[in-house]
Amino acid sequence: MTVLNENIRAKTSLNRKDTIWKKIVKQRQLLVLSVPFMIFVLVFNYLPIWGWIMAFQKFVPGKGIFGSEFVGLANFKEAFTDSNFINAIRNTLLTSILKISTSFVSAILLALMLNEVRARLFKRIVQTISYLPYFISWVVAVSIVYMVLSPSSGIVNEILVALGLIKTPIAFLGEGKYFYGVVALSNVWKNVGWNAIIYLAAMTGIDPEIYESAIMDGAGRIRRIISVTLPSIMPTIKLMLILNLGNLMNVGFEQVYLLSNPSNIDASRTIDVYIYTYALRSGRLSYGTAIGIFNSTVAITLINICNYISKKIDGYGIF
């Protein structure tokens, strides 16, 4: 065994150049296909990093990057001494964790349930209905949320009052304590169908023979879900989790900003909203860039930590 391995290794090192070249030739169509996307990433994700210089300046648009005055870490200092910014970090993390966990669990549950449905027509209908909201924009979705949750005419309050669960209608969007929940649940409603697709796809790839042998061994439905389906889609779940955690600092500007209002601002002020109000709207590009750098640093660190842990536990990471 060892001898064999060593032989292979010796061969590969000898022919390394050849194999890479061969690989390239072999996959040339794929490579050509990926070129536009590489250019896209380069232009929109890497080139703008040049603008990070602004974070260390007092940037004035008319003067440009070369003409503006350098101020060192003043922008970062200002951010970390502002209690609103600290509040924004807290809200971002809370909202994000809640959003990721709910959307994760709901999508997997929906996928598992759909997978068990045998009636094709019913399955199709449920799938279509559940992923339709994904295609409407947050502007429209938020107006629907506002209408549904309205304390004077919203259906949610009417049902709760009719059932006797509450005495007076609750202004769900008028108090900070309900805000995280509203964001998480409206996100589930809008995205659950879409998010479930990827898990459904993973499930179709499971070899039916495994199920058959599980049935032979006397496994019931629940048993099969726990012992066959879930372990089989575990790599997909992990991949999605790591990708999602990289977005921990991005809670989605549109949704949160549109749902925010003066009475829930201490819960709805996320980092994105903070950047918008204090940096973009008041033209302080330097300040906004500084916060953006902080954001990216945290995100990169998080993704690396997750990947590391995942690799340590069962040797599967995304890079």
Added chain:
Amino acid sequence: MFQAAPLSATVPFSDTPIGQKIQEITGTRLDIEYLVGTDSMTKANLMTASGVYPDIVSAGETAGVFIAANAFIPLDDLIDKYGQNIKKIYRPKELEMAKSQHGVTYIIATNRPTIDNLYPAAGYYLSYAVLKDAGFPVVKTLSQYAQLIKDYMAKNPKFGDADNIGFTLPTEGYRVSALQYGAARFLGGYPNDGVTAVDQETLEAKLVMRMSVSKEFVRFLNDMWHSNCMDKETFMQKDDQYLAKIASGRVLAIYDQRWAVINGLAALEKSGHYDRILVAFPVVVDGVEKEYYRGPYAFSVQGVSITTACKDPEGVMRYLDRICAEDIQKLVYWGIEGVDYSLVNGKFTRTREQRLNSFDEDYKKSQGLEQFNNLLPHYELTDDPVYGKFSDGNWVYTAMNQEYNDMRYRDFEKEILKNYGVNTFCDFFAPAYPARYQPGWAARQQLPQDSPEFIASEKALELASEYFPKITMADPSQFEALWDEYQAKLNAIPGLDEYEKKITEIIRESSKYY
């Protein structure tokens, strides 16, 4: 050209007969990009960040952003050379002040004072139903105002199937200013000076949020909230929802500026709920003698500028000056001769039908009547004969006579006036005082946005919109504690004293131009 105001505020030039006539005369087609949404600040900052400008920008309150980015060119020489008409319709002091702010002139003002003797510009509004029920009282104090709302609500909780709304306020986007400081300053007997209230004797500016009158205002809100008079959706409604509520006739009382609710009121009238029409009163807190709701009509320097991207600044200036000529201004204000007015013995007259047309917002929009007066430089609407009349002796302002008022008011409005025994809705208010200084809101726009003072004021505003809802909804026993917490946080913001000082300086400096 870019106009930092949404399209709903005006209509496209080429779509109207009057706009087309102006295009014919000037031989110039003006392509206008309007603001989408309400956030002119963000748009201005994005424009300066990209550095791509149209020839002309009407920056409104965002002028400071463009000037800081060196986007505008000085206009002094151009006005000297080509601005014959401009010099005729602007007072020398106005041109001087425009120059004084930056050492050179960047802006030709399009935001000019206007007199309106029919409706007050702002006030605490009460529904006709409430007034009638209480026997048409003249409302003066905040406690009286609150009592009227409560009494009516106790007797009539419903309007049709829907609940009556005792009191509400606009709170979306920049309209939250009514909550932050707009409603409170008038209660204390101060004119509209933006975030600050200016002492009319000493011209000293103070932040409204730190004045005791703000506390009185939020105490009123707290009282309204806990007596179930206040709309529970006040702090989370979008502006269109707010206007829809007004249009439905359910709203008994609001504080607002008239221009901001005019669409809601018009819809209310169209639906025929004349008994729910809203009437404004100059409400103050106890002990305040003099109110400034109608304020001084002060000029300020907001208007059009030529950008560095313009290839032919001279041509643009000739165009702007041509716009200020009498023949075009007659089109702008009076319309097309023979269609919108006729010339009788050298006097501009309108038949009854033409008058009624000129009151109809839909007609005005399709004809282009009075639609371009805020877009480009224009005459001031004043009763000063030197600046308010054309050279043939006709008034620029079509509303300069009593006959206009009589026809302007609708029957249900006349009935309200008759019950009160007054001639106009302005008669409840003190007359407009003469302007003595540049208004505080205009002074604020002169501060650079990245200055510590400006940032401090922004933070104070954010704190206000966070705390006002909290204090309003708080249990009355916690009112004092929460207010103290709010004030402590407010005073902990560094730079607010300096902000007040800066604004005071600018205002005092400006007083020599009035």
